Amino acid sequence: MTGEMIISVAERSVWVILMASGPLLIVALVTGLAVSIFQATTQIQEQTLAFVPKIVAVMVAIVFFGPWMLSKVTAYAADIFDNLTRYIG
Numbered sequence: 001m002t003g004e005m006i007i008s009v010a011e012r013s014v015w016v017i018l019m020a021s022g023p024l025l026i027v028a029l030v031t032g033l034a035v036s037i038f039q040a041t042t043q044i045q046e047q048t049l050a051f052v053p054k055i056v057a058v059m060v061a062i063v064f065f066g067p068w069m070l071s072k073v074t075a076y077a078a079d080i081f082d083n084l085t086r087y088i089g
Contacts, residue, residue, distance in 0.1 A: 031057040
């Protein structure tokens with residue numbers, strides 16, 4: 001296995017991780033921003049108000065984006081296993 005192959009596999013794995021986790025992180029970011037703006041305008045400083053909407057939004061995003069995320073990760077794993085002899089040999 002050459003150094004270029006190792007870097008290529010590592011680069012693709014990082015890309016797959018970013019693609020799989022990106023939608024959930026964006027949903028959590030937007031929800032957190034909306035809750036923070038709501039808390040700042042109403043001056044409600046309840047700690048659970050910051051976490052509960054994010055948890056619910058991420059759960060809904062998992063239901064919505066879950067099949068797509070799973071297909072990306074399984075396609076990458078299948079590619080790794082298919083090319084295992086090329087990587088090792």
